[in-house]
Amino acid sequence: MLPNWLTEEYIQKALRSFYKDEQLRVLKLWAKPATEKGENFIGVMTRIYVEFEPRDGSVEKKSYILKQAVPSDAPQARIFAEYDVYNRELEMYDVVLPKMSQILEEAGFTDKLMAKAIIVDHSRTIMILEDLAPLRYTNADRVKQLDLTHTKLVLDMLAKFHAAAIILNQREPDLLSHNYASHFFSREKEGYEEVFIGLFRAFIRYVKTKPNLSSRYAAKLEDIVTNLMDYAGRSVDVEEKDLQTLVHGDCWTTNVMYQYDDEGNPTTVLPIDFQFSTWTSPAVDLHYFFSTSLKTDVKELETELVQYHYYALKRTLEALNFKGVFPSLFEYQLQFERRRFLSVVIANTFQPIMVYEGCEDPEFVNLYQDTPEGVKFQDSMYENEEIQRRIDTILPILDAKGFLDAHSMLPNWLTEEYLQPRLRTYYNDDRLKVLKIWSKAATGKGENFVGIMTRIYVNYQLGDGSVQEKSYIVKQALPEDVPQAEVFFEYELYTREMDMYEFVLPKMQKLLHEAGISGRLTADAITVDREHSTMILEDLAPLKYVNADRVKLLDLPHTKLTLEMLAKFHAAGAVLKQRHPELLTKCFYTHFFSRDKKGYTEVYTGMFRAFLRFVNGQPNLKKSYGDKLAKLSSHIMEYGARVFDVEENELQTLIHGDCWTTNVMFHYDAEGSPQSVVAIDFQLGSCTSPAVDLHYFLTTSLREEFKDRESELVVYHYNALKRNLEKLSYTGLIPSLQEYQVQFERRRFMSLLANLFKPIMIYNGSEETSDFSSLYKETPEGIRYQNAVYDSDVVLRNTTNLLALLDSKKLLDIQK
Template identity: 35%
Template sequence: MSVSDLISAFDAIPKIQAVTPDVPASVILDAPEWLTEGYLQNTLRKYYSDQRLRIDWVKVNPALGKGENYGGVLTRVKAQFTRSDGTSQLGHYIVKSTFEGDEFAQNTMEPYDIFNREMEIYEKVLPKQKALLLEIGDTEQIFAETMAVDMPNSALIFEDLNARGFVMPDRLAGLNLKLARIVLRKMAKMHATSAVLNQRENHCLETYDRGFFNRYTENYAPAFVGMFEAATRRVAQWPGFEATAEKMKSLVPMYMELGKRIFDISPGHISVLAHGDLWTNNVLVKYDKDSGEPEDVIIIDFQYVAWGSPAIDLFYFMNSSLEFELHRDQQEQLIAFYFGIFSDTLRRLQYQETIPSLHQFHQQLHQKKFYAAHVSMSVFGIHRNVETENADFNALMETNQRAINFKNACYQNPITSRVLRELLPVYEAEGLLDADQ
């Protein structure tokens, strides 16, 4: 549901303020300037089809701390409002918006068109994928429901799933086997429905071709190559890794090209709409209150969707978000688990193209294996970073001394060092550190 028709009225609305002394004072902290009480009131009126709805009080706070997210601004909203029939209701919402006022971040991300594409995905694609699952009697919720899409402000408004018991898992700990399998089950259904949707609607998803690596821009090179160079500096300090560090140095000029090849379409391979950024911070988990075991997962954040190999999501997720032992030892088994659900969903939806065998699927993924090495070497350090002083988008995307200091600090983390120490010999033996691969 779009709220763009309401934007012209928002400028005349006062900023959020207290309404009555017997309710919590309305508060706004570090939120976009346009996010006013009037904006929220008009959005809720539209969503609930109730033009007499009025907000009683509202609190607005940042949803994530510094260093927790680099792809936009997330704002948590709690509002009490009264409906036209006199009933009072408490609502919990998440507002996701672009980097307001940050010209560098906006210019860097502009070629990726992430905000417009994500809004398109929530409005036009995810509802169709949900309908496909319902077609085969599968009612499992995979995505968050969207309350509003605001094109002028590049914003999305969702129900805050935290109010239903969904929370973000600990990005520093890594996901256990049970939780990883839930994510992979939903990933498999998401991928399968996208393949069927693209087939049924005349290749409608193939225009989504601007993932992290693409043939249009290299604006993220300072982050990916810069992190790889920081990893190389760290590895060069370890006795016995001198030859490995030299190989890594020789890989720098080819690094972005190798990444682009992962996202290129490979003839004969099965393709899907990959989430593109599927890691710990982009899944919300509901845990059992008594046992603490994970019960359910919702996948969020579709800014970097890309039509391409399932390897994009599989390698990104498995090499960024799992407990170390799973990261190191269980990937083949996890891929087989994913594939069983993926292929079954394709068959139930009567997918008309060739479904590979499990062995063929492994072979297809192996051709994209550099992406596993990339995530372990250049992305894992960002995701497990504990350095907060310089942890922001600019530190990732710039090449000045502050940015270099931040990237170097990412590799002082013991778990990041362990990943490099144990997996670099494996990647080297597979030829994934060779410039001529």
């Protein structure tokens, strides 16, 4: 059973090094299998026993685990070699896990993160590890699966694992970049495609045997098969703003081992088997673990368990002095929800294998190949009544969430042939050839009510023969049958933004460049397609532009950078209006409160009712402001229109119109300080006073503790605007600072209107909506969502302070 190279001399040298004892002498060596047939398809596990004499002359007997690659003639060997699973695990035990353990130990964490490696032999692709069994580590029952206590211990362990990897990547960014990019669903690899497609077809075959399931789901599942790997790959993809870490990649009941106290309660847990560790979102580990290892009653607590892991991860990172941006709970839940498709695959294909109790031959190829032996084994996996009950439960949930609907995120007209001439024009390369396009959603559910954002990835070959891969953002108008689409078309939001990217922004950027004013305003437009109401834009994420935290809002450095960017935008807009007025077509003179349009009246009056309901739910606020606000409600659209009105002697320019935390992206230096900022989303650009942008931005995006710096920030923007206007040789009248402050004060009512959106912008709870009408309609779903966004101490404090200020300025009274 021992390989012929594993001699007493070999093990003696390894043990001398591990125990730091050059006098240690191996007396005897023998072995037996460490796993049964079918328990481990990836490697050969052997428990070796060693009798040895250390320097003190005593005799000890210890066991160790020898872990080897499967023989090269095994059917699965080719697949594992393609995914480099063995070298990955060798490096994990040799380099990565020891460094992660050290990071945790430095912060006072004492739990083991790994079995110690006696030797990692890269030349033979083997490891000899400490045997955890004598330390009283055992596996829980893979068939009975895990109760809540076992589950929470694993989540605590994963939180430490994920946190330590994040810190390690900050300290040594090159260490995890080369060996941990591939995973089961990697698009550039093919080996596991046959496995997953075969497993999924076995699952469909089972569904078709159940009439109640077959009629509802079989056709949908068949439609998924051809895109299965791409859909699953999207679940592992990460965006720049996602929290990213090294995940275990194969965390399920058999790959964690527990220690128990004398009463049989689990006290500690330790992970094993790291062949599939991957750099991605920690949510990938959560979906895999939840889909394979939890008892039914524990699985029902999924939302609570995601929250449990989130707070454990947050605490651990704080203990490790993490300096990066940590997501809000809501953002973390969105990361988890975006990867829900993993549960379609893992719960319905892997879980039946993991809890299998049958007697059919568990050869690796029988898991997925359509041979008589394979079909017999696959069908027997689904005879488990608990698996059947779980499938009965999970399919309706996944269907309700839309995860059984096979759809390409690419519109059918967006082909290689469509994109190639547009990229040739943009890159000025007539020989450029598009090789492949794929996609994933660029925004999550409820993140963008105005349009559809898709991140596309393009492989293309340049004229010089080199091959590149780049990502772009496809921004499309909503389908006409979406309820809010009628409103957006009335206000020409899509036409306006296409005009901005095709004509206005390039001209503004050129004006700034010619005046020697540095810095970009936004992303480049690759193409603007009015036939399809679509734009393809440069992706800013690879350029290291990211959003700041919309919940924490902006500090002074972020705020001042944004004000400088707005000053350039406003200055260029004013000069553009002088020199090229033809570019600012009719749509740029409409806004939310345009008197000749009605679509947004229902939106704002509905949101104001929700605001009034919140105010009346607070006794102190109701007493002071309830009646005034009730009288004001029928006037808000007219007062909003007055905010946008400009007089002859006022500075008028093109404003952004929707400038808040999520519509600006920052570039940071190595220390995490913001260095530059660009704006995105220009559907609401209009010609009015720049003070409208200032009120909207400062109300929605400035941290509470800096609100008393408002006057200083208005001066800051004014000075930057004046400098830029002078550099651009603006020939109009530049207002004095006092006149500018009067313009700003005259539009103070805008802060109340912007404040209607702020609770939604900073909402961090679990109540979700993808229905735009939930923001303002008094349906049960709408009222529930509106009440949820106002259920916040921050919102209460902001509202209390804002209403007191507006009341002191008589802006809550009916105006003439």
